[in-house]
Amino acid sequence: MKEKEKTTTGRRDFLKTSALAVSSFFIFPRHVLGKGFIPPSDKLNIAGVGVSGKGFSDVNNAYNNGANNIVALCDVDWNLAKEQFEKHPKAKRYKDFRQMLEKERKNIDAITVSTADHTHALVALAAMQLGKHVYVQKPLTHNIYEARLLTEAARKYKVVTQMGNQGASNPAQQQMIKWFNDGVIGDVHTVHVWTNRPVWPQGIPVPQPAGSPPDTLDWDLWLGPATKVGYTPAYHPFKWRGWWNFGTGALGDMGCHLIDPPFRVLGLGYPTEVEASVGSVFLKDWTPEYLPEGAPPSSHVQLKFPATSKNKTPITMTWSDGGLRAFRPEVIPADAELSEPDGSNGVFMVGTKGVINCGTYGVNPKVFLNNGQVINSNGESSNTNPSVPEWGHNLAWQEACKAGFNSAKHKALTSSFDYAGPLTETVLMGNLAIRSYNLRTPTADGKGFNYPGRKKLLWDGAKTRITNFEEANQFVKREYQNGWKLA
Known part of the structure; x- marks a missing residue:
């Protein structure tokens, strides 16, 4: 020594x-x-x-x-x-x-x-x-x-x-788990999740370089393994979220918050299939813009999960963003206040006996039963259950x-990571479908395009592969650039 x-x-x-x-x-x-x-x-x-x-x-x-x-x-x-x-x-x-x-x-x-x-x-x-x-x-x-x-x-x-x-870590999640485990809403067959994100630019043309970066910023280090592009404040700080080179869009930003409650309550694992559609952007004429480099202004994603030991029924989960909100199930009265009152973000877990509703971070959960009864997390007529502080x-x-x-x-x-890893994979599966939706190939006559990724994609979770559309697998991982390696 x-x-x-x-x-x-x-x-x-x-x-x-x-x-x-x-x-x-x-x-x-x-x-x-x-x-x-x-x-x-x-x-x-x-x-x-x-x-x-x-x-x-x-x-x-x-x-x-x-x-x-x-x-x-x-x-x-x-x-x-x-x-x-x-x-x-x-x-x-x-x-x-x-x-x-x-x-x-x-x-x-x-x-x-x-x-x-x-x-x-x-x-x-x-x-x-x-x-x-x-x-x-x-x-x-x-x-x-x-x-x-x-x-x-x-x-x-x-x-x-x-x-x-x-x-x-919000204790309200434990209340939702207890409701489900006690059979209060029966077996869940449908989950709806939605958010008002993005609150940053999406569905816009790729930003052009804007000169040299500030002396205090190492632009090459910020780029890391991403495809090399010129500096622009349209990427850094914060607005990188809408660009696939750096971010994961609305799903990446809010999915780990909003999909977490149903993923945890229902004991979900890897989805078996995914399908997506996205909002169109018209900038110049009557032809929708083709913007594969960035996340769309809005998206609608459907994921399917098999039955589990906790839930005996297969589950269909839908995700909506860009201001698109899930419609309230019939069991929830028209004037009933949702867990997140302004409806910006939320979750519905729809079961055979009723619906669990919660807001971002699992806040203020409540049950709307088929018989008209409403149960709040404190068992009373109203309740405000703030999310656990970040420091906790x-x-x-x-x-x-x-x-x-x-x-x-x-x-x-x-x-x-034993939990967060599979949850994140589920969130990013939605992005894989969104990006596949925007893939295009020229038609035989050269006058238009085919969009082969606009179909249901079948997922093998154990092998981390789409089994029915090989082109989609390019989005499972990325090619690291600029000499960076993940090993």
Whole structure:
């Protein structure tokens, strides 16, 4: 061992050694403590990757008012990251997460990942391979292949994981599970999910480059594995969501929040088939624009799931976005207030005896029974059940990190990758159908186009493949560009 390695005793090892020396009351066999055991009273050393926007709250929640240490901050745009840098002046600053992991690997216990969708998997996998626990914003990944890979990696590297869909930790979800398990609404055969997203530009022509990026922004690092394009503020910040090169559209933004309740309550797994249609855009003449690079202004997706041990009936789930809303089932009176009163977002789980309705993050769930009875989550005539605060969802992850991979706290997490991975795959299956819908080939006479992807797509979840339209499988994963690899 080199002299430098001898003198750089790990903080965790020092604390473990000290605890054993000072008191026989705390002596445990090493196999009980386990490799990498972190005493619950000890602070986590946390790094943030993508620390502005949503990343600002993720890092702050992980900091937990000083309960943990923020030791490193990484962001490709130091202007946007400025506020976070000032909040944690002692944290080391980086633009490239790979350099951060290389230089700080001995100092970091866990990492929050709040970058644009197209780099989630790159950052998270690199951290997990080093044995670092990860908290990754929704959607977990940019494509289905990445979601499956991260799910398997979490098990392989035995790290604590959580996806940032905080509604998963809303206690109201447990109420909906109890209603369903108690047979209150019978077997569910239909689920409707809808959102008012996008609230950013979609269905528009591809933005043109707008000159050089600001000096504070490393544009090449921001692009990462995406197809190289010139800088424009029409992509960064935030408006990248509507472009397949970087984002996952309305489904990626809200699907992990809104599909989560029925996925959890009904015990769903991989869908078996998917079909989509999208809104058209007319910009110049009477011919709809062909805009395959970006998500459409609105979409309608149908997913089908087989019966499960919890639900004896196959389920048809429909997703609507872009201002398209599911119509209320007949059992819900015309003037009845929905869980999310303005109807912007919501869920209907339609069963043989009634309907469960909830809003974003599973808020304010209620049951409308076929006999006219309405049950609120507190059993009374009205109820407001706010979503669990984001810090609570993040806090559960922090406590599980301290307890370890095999701990009860880790098993109790509501969106570890064992759950978040399949949920994300379901969400991204909708995007696969949307993108397949827009595929086109010239007709034989060269005067028009065929759209072969506008059909029901059959999915083999175990093999992660569409079985009846090979061209659709190009959207299961992406080809990484600019020398980036996911390995």
